Amino acid sequence: MNNNFIIESSPHLHHPDSTSRIMLDVIIALIPAGIWGVVVFGVHALIVIAVSIIGAVLGEYMMCKVFKKFTLTDYSAVLTGLLVGYNMPPAVPLFVPFLASLFAMLIVKWAFGGLGCNWMNPALGGRLFVFFSWTGYMTKWTAPATNFATIDAVGGASPLGFVKTGMMDFNGSVSGPIEYMKQAGYDVSYMDLFLGNISGCIGEVSALLLILGGIYLLYRKVITWEIPGAYLITFALFTWVFGGLKFTHSLFTGDVLFNLLSGGLMLGAIYMATDMVTTPLSSKGQIIFGVGCGFLTFLIRFYGSFPEGVSLAIVLMNMVVPLIDRFSKTKVFGVEPVKKGAKK
Amino acid sequence: MKTFSKGGVHPAGHKELSNAIAIRNAEVKGTLIFPMSMHIGAPAECLVKVGDEVNEGMLIGKAAGFISANIYCSVKGVVKEIKDIFLASGMKTKAVVVETAEDFKPGEVQFEASDWEKLTPKEIVDKIAAAGIVGLGGATFPVNVKYSIPPDSKVDALVINGVECEPYLTADHRLMLEKTEQLFKGMRIIAKAINAPKIFVGIEANKPDAIQRMTEFAAKNGGDIEIVPLQLKYPQGDEKQLLKAVIDKEIPSGKLPIAIGAVVSNVGTVNAVYEAVALGKPLYERVVTVTGGGIKNPGNYLVKVGTKVGDLVEQCGGFTDDAVKLIMGGPMMGFTFSDLDTPVIKGTSGILVLSASEAKKGQRTACLQCGRCLKACPIGLQPTKLFKKINSGKYAEALKLNLMDCKECGCCAFVCPANIPLVQGFRLGKRMAPKPPKKG
Numbered sequence: 001m002n003n004n005f006i007i008e009s010s011p012h013l014h015h016p017d018s019t020s021r022i023m024l025d026v027i028i029a030l031i032p033a034g035i036w037g038v039v040v041f042g043v044h045a046l047i048v049i050a051v052s053i054i055g056a057v058l059g060e061y062m063m064c065k066v067f068k069k070f071t072l073t074d075y076s077a078v079l080t081g082l083l084v085g086y087n088m089p090p091a092v093p094l095f096v097p098f099l100a101s102l103f104a105m106l107i108v109k110w111a112f113g114g115l116g117c118n119w120m121n122p123a124l125g126g127r128l129f130v131f132f133s134w135t136g137y138m139t140k141w142t143a144p145a146t147n148f149a150t151i152d153a154v155g156g157a158s159p160l161g162f163v164k165t166g167m168m169d170f171n172g173s174v175s176g177p178i179e180y181m182k183q184a185g186y187d188v189s190y191m192d193l194f195l196g197n198i199s200g201c202i203g204e205v206s207a208l209l210l211i212l213g214g215i216y217l218l219y220r221k222v223i224t225w226e227i228p229g230a231y232l233i234t235f236a237l238f239t240w241v242f243g244g245l246k247f248t249h250s251l252f253t254g255d256v257l258f259n260l261l262s263g264g265l266m267l268g269a270i271y272m273a274t275d276m277v278t279t280p281l282s283s284k285g286q287i288i289f290g291v292g293c294g295f296l297t298f299l300i301r302f303y304g305s306f307p308e309g310v311s312l313a314i315v316l317m318n319m320v321v322p323l324i325d326r327f328s329k330t331k332v333f334g335v336e337p338v339k340k341g342a343k344k
Numbered sequence: 345m346k347t348f349s350k351g352g353v354h355p356a357g358h359k360e361l362s363n364a365i366a367i368r369n370a371e372v373k374g375t376l377i378f379p380m381s382m383h384i385g386a387p388a389e390c391l392v393k394v395g396d397e398v399n400e401g402m403l404i405g406k407a408a409g410f411i412s413a414n415i416y417c418s419v420k421g422v423v424k425e426i427k428d429i430f431l432a433s434g435m436k437t438k439a440v441v442v443e444t445a446e447d448f449k450p451g452e453v454q455f456e457a458s459d460w461e462k463l464t465p466k467e468i469v470d471k472i473a474a475a476g477i478v479g480l481g482g483a484t485f486p487v488n489v490k491y492s493i494p495p496d497s498k499v500d501a502l503v504i505n506g507v508e509c510e511p512y513l514t515a516d517h518r519l520m521l522e523k524t525e526q527l528f529k530g531m532r533i534i535a536k537a538i539n540a541p542k543i544f545v546g547i548e549a550n551k552p553d554a555i556q557r558m559t560e561f562a563a564k565n566g567g568d569i570e571i572v573p574l575q576l577k578y579p580q581g582d583e584k585q586l587l588k589a590v591i592d593k594e595i596p597s598g599k600l601p602i603a604i605g606a607v608v609s610n611v612g613t614v615n616a617v618y619e620a621v622a623l624g625k626p627l628y629e630r631v632v633t634v635t636g637g638g639i640k641n642p643g644n645y646l647v648k649v650g651t652k653v654g655d656l657v658e659q660c661g662g663f664t665d666d667a668v669k670l671i672m673g674g675p676m677m678g679f680t681f682s683d684l685d686t687p688v689i690k691g692t693s694g695i696l697v698l699s700a701s702e703a704k705k706g707q708r709t710a711c712l713q714c715g716r717c718l719k720a721c722p723i724g725l726q727p728t729k730l731f732k733k734i735n736s737g738k739y740a741e742a743l744k745l746n747l748m749d750c751k752e753c754g755c756c757a758f759v760c761p762a763n764i765p766l767v768q769g770f771r772l773g774k775r776m777a778p779k780p781p782k783k784g
Contacts, residue, residue, distance in 0.1 A: 005670040005682040009768035011754030012675040012698060013355045013511060017761045018706035022714070074709050116710035116762075281715035281726065332746045333350060333584060333723040334597040 023075035025222045029213030030082055036209050037202035040144035041090035045202045049085030052097040056081030059105025076115050080104055083123035086203020090142040096134055100126035120318045121275045124311045147197035154186045158200045160263045162186055164307035167246055174247050176255035193261035204264040214270035223274040226283055230290025231269040236260060238298040268310035278318045285328035292317045345549060347575035348585040351722035353755045355511050355578055357550055362635045362642040363514040367522055369646050371659055372419055372450060376650035378404060381437040382689035383478040384485045385411030392440060396423045400453045401626055404440055413486045414476030418628035418648035420448040432672035432681040455624035460533050468537040468621055475620030477627045480612035481505060482673055484691035487613055491537050500605035502540035503590050504531060504614060506547040509581035510674025513694040515631040516611045518644045520554040523615055524561050530618030538607050543569045546590045549576050579753040583608040585722055597749050632688060634660045638667025638697030647688050653695055654684030669698040676754040708763040717756035723749050727756035727766045734773035742773050
C-alpha cells in the first residue's frame with residue numbers, strides 16, 4: 001500500500017523566518033523614521049519615498065520579465081526603494097529618486113544576478129549614482145517644520161554640512177561643533193539632533209526613531225550586534241580621539257555625541273551596513289566589516305571633501321567583503337587551526 | 345547548566361504530545377519483516393529459508409564479519425518469503441518475511457538469566473555481540489565493536505546519552521522514568537566491560553522529572569554515576585556535542601570518542617545491554633515513540649522489531665486527515681518514507697507523522713548571505729559556501745571546507761530563511777566527492 005506522503009530530505013522542521021519576513025521586518029522598523037520625515041519636511045517627502053519604491057519595484061519587475069522569475073513577493077525591491085527614498089533630500093525633483101531606484105535595481109542588483117548576488121548595497125549604489133550626477137539637487141536641504149525658524153535662517157543647511165563648510169577657513173578655537181554653530185547663528189541642541197529637529201535626508205534625521213527600529217530588528221534577530229556595534233564604537237573612538245583637533249587643537253576632545261547623532265550614521269549603521277547580502281558571513285568577519293566602516297566614515301567626514309561619509313564608507317567596505325570572508329574562517333570542531341606560516 | 349559552545353538551534357519541542365504517556369506493549373499480528381541489514385557494517389547472513397518455523401528470540405541472521413550484527417526473530421511463526429525491500433532510509437536490503445502463528449503469545453519464551461557481576465569484561469562484550477545490540481540512538485553501530493577498547497586506549501568516562509534532543513521523541517525519556525533501576529544496572533555492566541572509572545548521564549533540562557528520578561537513584565548508587573543536567577539545545581544528543589557539554593573535550597575531526605578517552609551510549613542501548621547480559625534476552629524489541637500532529641493517539645510503545653509501520657500506526661488510531669509526512673526517526677534527522685509495509689528496525693526511535701501545518705515550509709529564494717547557517721552549525725562549517733561549491737560541481741573544494749565533518753544534523757537548513765535544501769546538498773556532495781586516497 002502506498003500513500004502520497006511527501007518524500008524529502010531532513011530536516012522536516014523549519015524556523016518560521018523567511019526571506020520575505022526579514023525584508024518585511026526591516027520595512028516595519030523603518031516606518032516610524034519615515035513618518036517623522038514626512039511630518040517635518042512635508043508631503044513632498046512622502047511623494048519622494050513613493051516614487052523611489054515605484055522605481056525599485058518597476059525595475060525588479062522588468063528584470064523578472066527578462067530572467068523569467070518572480071521575486072516581487074520577497075519584498076526586497078520594496079525595501080531597496082524605501083531606503084533610496086530615505087536617502088533623498090526632501091525637496092529633490094522626482095526624477096532623481098526614480099533614476100536612483102532604477103539604477104539600484106538594474107545595474108547594482110540585477111546586473112550581478114539579482115537578490116543575493118550583488119556585491120554593493122543597491123540602495124547606496126543608487127544614492128551614490130545620483131549624488132555624483134546631480135550633486136546640486138542632492139545637497140539642497142529643507143528646514144524641518146519643527147525647527148523652521150532657526151534652520152531656515154541658515155539656508156536649511158544640515159549640521160554636518162554647515163560645520164564642514166564653515167570650518168574650512170576657521171582658525172580660532174571653540175569647544176566643539178555645537179558651540180561653533182551657535183556662534184555662527186545656527187542654534188541646535190543635542191536633543192534636536194536626537195529627535196530629528198534638523199535638516200537632512202528624509203529618513204535619516206530622527207536618531208531616536210532609527211534606534212528604536214534597530215532595537216526591534218535586534219529583538220527579531222534580523223540584525224545582530226556585530227556590525228552596528230563595531231561600526232558605531234569604532235567611529236565614536238576615532239571621533240573622540242581625533243575629532244576635536246580642528247576645534248580645540250588637542251587630542252581626546254572630539255564631540256562624539258554630535259557626530260553619532262548627525263548625518264546618515266544611524267540609518268547607515270543600523271539599516272544599510274547590516275544588509276545581509278553585502279556583508280561578511282561570520283561573526284568575526286562582520287566585526288572587521290563594522291570596524292572598517294567606522295574608520296572610513298571617520299576619515300571621510302573629517303578629512304574628505306564631503307561632509308558625509310557613511311554611504312561611501314559602506315560601499316568601500318562592501319568591496320572587500322569577499323576578502324574578509326576569505327580571511328575570517330570559522331574554527332571547525334575538532335580541527336586544530338592551521339598555524340601561521342605552516343604549509344597546507 | 346552545561347551545554348556545548350558552538351552553534352545549535354532551538355526547534356519547538358512538541359514532546360508534550362507523548363511524554364506523559366507510559367510505555368505500552370504494541371500488539372503483534374500478521375506479517376513481520378526482518379531486514380538482514382539494520383546496522384552499520386556488513387549485512388547479516390540469513391539462516392532461515394521459506395517454510396522454516398521460527399520463534400521469538402530465535403537467531404535468523406548471523407553477523408557476517410567484525411562490524412555486523414546478529415538478527416533475531418521477534419515472533420513465533422513461519423517464514424513466508426525472503427525478498428528485497430527498501431528501508432526508510434532508502435537502502436535496499438534482503439529481508440525475511442514471517443507470518444505470525446495464531447497461537448503466538450509474546451513473552452512465553454524463557455531466557456537464561458545470569459549473574460553479570462561474575463562475568464569478565466570479555467564475556468560481557470561477547471554476550472552483547474551475541475544479542476545483536478547496536479546503538480539504539482539511531483546510528484545503529486554494533487555496540488560490541490564500540491566496547492572492544494583497543495589495547496592502546498584507556499577509557500576515562502562512560503557518557504550515557506539521555507539527551508533525546510530530537511523534537512517530538514520521548515522514548516528515552518520514558519525509559520529513564522520507567523526503567524530507572526535497569527538502566528543503572530546496565531550502566532554498571534557497560535562500565536565493567538570497558539573498565540570506565542566514571543559514568544556521566546547527560547539529560548536535557550526539558551525532562552526535569554527524569555533528571556530528578558535519575559539523580560535520586562544516583563545518590564543511592566554510590567558516587568561514580570553523575571547525572572548532568574544540560575541546557576536545552578539541539579543537537580546536544582550528537583556524541584561530539586554531548587562530550588563537549590559533559591566533559592568539555594572535543595573529538596578530533598574524523599576520530600571516535602575513544603580518542604579522548606570516552607565511550608558514549610544511548611539510554612535505549614543501556615537498557616538493551618542490561619536485558620542481554622543480565623536476562624539473556626537478545627535485541628528484538630525496542631521502545632518507539634509514535635507521535636506527531638498526523639497521528640490520532642500519540643504514545644510510546646514497546647515494539648517488536650520487524651513490525652510494519654502501518655500496523656503500528658493503526659494501533660495509535662491511524663492517521664488524521666491532514667497527515668502529509670511520514671518520518672522514521674525525529675524531525676531533524678529522520679527519513680521520510682511512504683510505504684506502510686516498511687518495518688520498524690533496531691534504530692527506529694520514533695515514527696513521526698506530521699500534519700500539513702507542522703510540515704509547512706516557506707518559499708525557496710536566493711541565498712541572502714545572512715550567515716545564519718554559519719552561526720547555527722555546531723561544527724563550525726560554512727554551509728552556504730559548501731552548498732555553492734557542491735551546486736557548481738566543485739566537490740574537491742567542498743572537501744577542503746571540511747564537508748566530511750558535516751553530520752547532517754539539519755541546523756543550517758532549519759534556520760535558513762531562504763529555505764535552501766542545504767542538508768540534501770551535503771548528502772549529494774558526500775556521495776559525489778572524490779574518495780580520499782587510502783593511507784598506508
